[in-house]
Amino acid sequence: MTDIPLATAEAVLAPDTGRRTAPFIPLPRNAARAATLAGAVVTIASTFMSWTYTTDFPGDLTVSGYPGGLQVMTLIGAIITGVVALGAFRLKGAAWLNPSRSNNSVLLLALATLGTTWYTVIDIAAKLGGIANLDPGGFVAAVGSLLLFAGALALPIDRRPQEPADAEYYELGRFEKSALVVRSYVWLREARLHHADMRVADARKLNPWLQRLVIVVVYALGLKILTFGLATDYSDIFLGYLIVVAVGLWGLGAGGLLRQFQQLTHRNKRFAATVGIIAAAAYPFAQNNEHWANLGVSVLIVGTVALGLNIVVGLTGLLDLGYVAFLGVGAYAAALVSGSQFSIWSGVQFPFWAAAITGMAAACVFGVLIGAPTLRLRGDYLAIVTLGFGEIFRIVVRNLDGVSGPKVTNGPNGIAQIPDLSIFGYNLGANHDIGSFTLGRFANYYLLMLVITMIVVLVFTRAADSRIGRSWIAIREDETAATAMGINGFRVKLVAFALGASLAGLAGTVFAHVTNSVVPDPYQFSGPVPPNSAFLLAAVVLGGMGTVSGPIVGAALLYVIPEKLDFLSKYELFAFGLALILIMRFRPEGIIPNRRRQLEFHEDETTAPGKRPLGDDTVPAATAGA
Amino acid sequence: MTTTIPQQPTPEQAPDGAPLLQASGVIMRFGGLTAVRDVDLTVNTGEIVGLIGPNGAGKTTFFNCLTGLYVPTEGTVSYRGTVLPPKPHLVTKAGIARTFQNIRLFANMTVLENVLVGRHTRTREGLMSALIRGPGYHRAEARSRARAMELLEFTGLAAKADHLARNLPYGEQRKLEIARALASEPGLLLLDEPTAGMNPQETRATEELVFAVRDQGIAVLVIEHDMRFIFNLCDRVAVLVQGEKLVEGSSEVVQQDERVIAAYLGEPFEAAPAEGQQTTGEQENDR
Ligand SMILES: Nc1ncnc2c1ncn2[C@@H]1O[C@H](COP(=O)(O)OP(=O)(O)OP(=O)(O)O)[C@@H](O)[C@H]1O
Ligand SMILES: [Mg+2]
Numbered sequence: 001m002t003d004i005p006l007a008t009a010e011a012v013l014a015p016d017t018g019r020r021t022a023p024f025i026p027l028p029r030n031a032a033r034a035a036t037l038a039g040a041v042v043t044i045a046s047t048f049m050s051w052t053y054t055t056d057f058p059g060d061l062t063v064s065g066y067p068g069g070l071q072v073m074t075l076i077g078a079i080i081t082g083v084v085a086l087g088a089f090r091l092k093g094a095a096w097l098n099p100s101r102s103n104n105s106v107l108l109l110a111l112a113t114l115g116t117t118w119y120t121v122i123d124i125a126a127k128l129g130g131i132a133n134l135d136p137g138g139f140v141a142a143v144g145s146l147l148l149f150a151g152a153l154a155l156p157i158d159r160r161p162q163e164p165a166d167a168e169y170y171e172l173g174r175f176e177k178s179a180l181v182v183r184s185y186v187w188l189r190e191a192r193l194h195h196a197d198m199r200v201a202d203a204r205k206l207n208p209w210l211q212r213l214v215i216v217v218v219y220a221l222g223l224k225i226l227t228f229g230l231a232t233d234y235s236d237i238f239l240g241y242l243i244v245v246a247v248g249l250w251g252l253g254a255g256g257l258l259r260q261f262q263q264l265t266h267r268n269k270r271f272a273a274t275v276g277i278i279a280a281a282a283y284p285f286a287q288n289n290e291h292w293a294n295l296g297v298s299v300l301i302v303g304t305v306a307l308g309l310n311i312v313v314g315l316t317g318l319l320d321l322g323y324v325a326f327l328g329v330g331a332y333a334a335a336l337v338s339g340s341q342f343s344i345w346s347g348v349q350f351p352f353w354a355a356a357i358t359g360m361a362a363a364c365v366f367g368v369l370i371g372a373p374t375l376r377l378r379g380d381y382l383a384i385v386t387l388g389f390g391e392i393f394r395i396v397v398r399n400l401d402g403v404s405g406p407k408v409t410n411g412p413n414g415i416a417q418i419p420d421l422s423i424f425g426y427n428l429g430a431n432h433d434i435g436s437f438t439l440g441r442f443a444n445y446y447l448l449m450l451v452i453t454m455i456v457v458l459v460f461t462r463a464a465d466s467r468i469g470r471s472w473i474a475i476r477e478d479e480t481a482a483t484a485m486g487i488n489g490f491r492v493k494l495v496a497f498a499l500g501a502s503l504a505g506l507a508g509t510v511f512a513h514v515t516n517s518v519v520p521d522p523y524q525f526s527g528p529v530p531p532n533s534a535f536l537l538a539a540v541v542l543g544g545m546g547t548v549s550g551p552i553v554g555a556a557l558l559y560v561i562p563e564k565l566d567f568l569s570k571y572e573l574f575a576f577g578l579a580l581i582l583i584m585r586f587r588p589e590g591i592i593p594n595r596r597r598q599l600e601f602h603e604d605e606t607t608a609p610g611k612r613p614l615g616d617d618t619v620p621a622a623t624a625g626a
Numbered sequence: 627m628t629t630t631i632p633q634q635p636t637p638e639q640a641p642d643g644a645p646l647l648q649a650s651g652v653i654m655r656f657g658g659l660t661a662v663r664d665v666d667l668t669v670n671t672g673e674i675v676g677l678i679g680p681n682g683a684g685k686t687t688f689f690n691c692l693t694g695l696y697v698p699t700e701g702t703v704s705y706r707g708t709v710l711p712p713k714p715h716l717v718t719k720a721g722i723a724r725t726f727q728n729i730r731l732f733a734n735m736t737v738l739e740n741v742l743v744g745r746h747t748r749t750r751e752g753l754m755s756a757l758i759r760g761p762g763y764h765r766a767e768a769r770s771r772a773r774a775m776e777l778l779e780f781t782g783l784a785a786k787a788d789h790l791a792r793n794l795p796y797g798e799q800r801k802l803e804i805a806r807a808l809a810s811e812p813g814l815l816l817l818d819e820p821t822a823g824m825n826p827q828e829t830r831a832t833e834e835l836v837f838a839v840r841d842q843g844i845a846v847l848v849i850e851h852d853m854r855f856i857f858n859l860c861d862r863v864a865v866l867v868q869g870e871k872l873v874e875g876s877s878e879v880v881q882q883d884e885r886v887i888a889a890y891l892g893e894p895f896e897a898a899p900a901e902g903q904q905t906t907g908e909q910e911n912d913r
Contacts, residue, residue: 459757462756462757462759463753463756463757466751466753466756466763466767467742467745467746467749467751467752467756467767467770468751468752468753468756469756470735470739470742470743470746471743471746473732473734473735473739474732474735474743477731477732477733477734477735478730478731478732478733480695480714480730481726481730481731481732482732482743483695483713483714483715484693484695484714484715484718484724484726484730485718485723485743485744485746485747485806485807485810486714486715486718486719486744486746486747486810487715487743487746488715489715495752495753499753594734
């Protein structure tokens, strides 16, 4: 234990506050506003024209007077940008989309519009072989969106403060000598947007019924946007959709809209949760398509398992590299008692609740067996042991085939023909008509899995916000201090580990039935198809460690994006790694940050000068001896 | 700073003056380095005892031996007459709480949650009761929160209960460490340089806080380089030099001891350049 005085820390780590508001392109105010609005109008108009001659391009962009395919993305982007811009220009009645009247919001939405439009135009030219394939409409769209973006760049944008003239950039290493590199670096640093301290009107002052109405509308819209994206037929269109949605959400966040919505869900917690569940349950009805129901179940399964992993990794800070094995234990346990003729106990057929408990208990036992010897140690031992366990599980299961070892799991062939579940006489394998909707097999399993996910969410939130959850987080934050506060580190970590394993086991029981069979192969450390341990870990890190929705969102993105972008299939692992690196560099707290909300609520007080960093690791070595 | 004193729910107080903590023959070796050499120290109920010594004297190491973070090479530590096992969580459970010289708060937890973690040993709810959330769970949680808020009130942090610990200014982080330690309802509080890096006003506020803690019947053992602070506060002061206990006694005795002065100023023949330096204070405190 090193004891380092912190007295010098303040000077070294002066808080980075302040900002400046300046346009990127110097133009008179009214010219900038006019350019922005004109750009939006031209772009909107262009979507009613024909962009290309042939229908070879996905989504048929040849029709005049009716936007189709990727034109819809441009249209929606341009309309929203226009309204947000009017809000920023203080037009009454347009502020609701841009509550902080932020030009940053305009800029980012213009970027979304520009991105999707130019992607489309370039894609047309590339796919069909040359810009000759563009109709005038395509050019109008390109010019209009460029005008929109340029206009937005000329608006006063909230940015990071100017770099001090004598600043030194050690991080550039040997490039520090190159004036060009340093100039571009400084330009980039000064270009960083800075709107975290925006002020928005308190949405909690709205009429309570209106608040609920807004929540309902937003969730319905969310479901609509989600299903719209899933229903896109071509990767091209999905990519355009992704640009608009991702950059657009970023832009709406910059305007404070997301924060206002957070205020609403925070105030109406129960109501928001109920509406969220209803929206999730409405998914198979909104889609009525077995393929997408299948996608839904898969996302729920990996999301739920990732949420279980989040207890271990996100809350307790234990790196588990073999977590998928617990899913496997649950799946195999359920398969063995499912009544499949390939099970060694083919006569045994447990009802679902008993199978679920069996799967959980088996996974829990394995969790304790792995955890008990290793959790006493700190550091990387656990990562190595769990990595080993994950592989051992798969190899053992492969070999328990009656040839290399006792016959339990049928080796690589696995346990096939697992019968469909039947709960209270409701056969999940059959189609059921509800009104005009037909719930197919996957839709049935989707609804079952939704219940399981809700249970896991409940377990996660209740455990996290309790004495035991606090001790997990304390151990993650500082194990030495935690034990000095009276926490029995080993015991508490073992509980986290066993609980995480049990939840994965529970999801595994459904997984076995959805896929009809269990085989050893999916339960590996890393591979092209989920679930594997690396995928689950990536879902947690990408989504947001320690949060409820983070891992589910992360799993959904990681599952759906490769599914929709078929050209990625060869580079999937590469794209994965790239996404992780980018997230770790630019948003280490994940897509859905933890605790930030509280921070933001106290923005005014916490940016007071004189705040100091915690812990000695932030003190540069040079000052440590002072 | 408020001086309201929250009621102490564990009134099993021994009469003042009975030995509370007894460390005998504590030796801590790191390889060839002996950081603590055969130190005996007793803290009685109702006392504030100071532990001083130059940098690297082994004060923090001694604390770590007392609280089970280090297993002493030799020697025993007993609390209320029973020998403590060298396990930090059991030491805390027995009734010794501590703060750290290099602040070790749970940075990404709120101020209130930090104190609630300190309540760990005084509550029992496990995973099952957290999942089921019966009336007993809610009662225990409400009691913990009420007690934690009392302690925040006591240390003057109540207004910042919902802030993340890492966003507190430095002086308040030190106070929060004390509040968190007090949450375990200790009989003895160990403070490792509680005023390091504080300005004079903050130091005085901390002085008052330590007195208030003592008035609740909690004995205090405090490491500090600020001599004014130590001599104002302590009933007894022990001086540690190069791992050995050099002197122990009242403030006056320690202040006038030749060996202590020599230890702080160095050996006489080296003392020439250190003319202006007094025995008070080490560089941590001059900001
Ligand atoms: N874990 C360790 N391993 C090896 N040596 C250690 C360890 N911890 C402390 N030491 C050494 O023991 C000696 C005493 O250190 P300690 O931190 O206890 O001093 P201190 O009296 O608290 O000093 P300060 O006033 O600077 O806080 C130092 O020489 C230190 O380098
Ligand atoms: Mg020390």
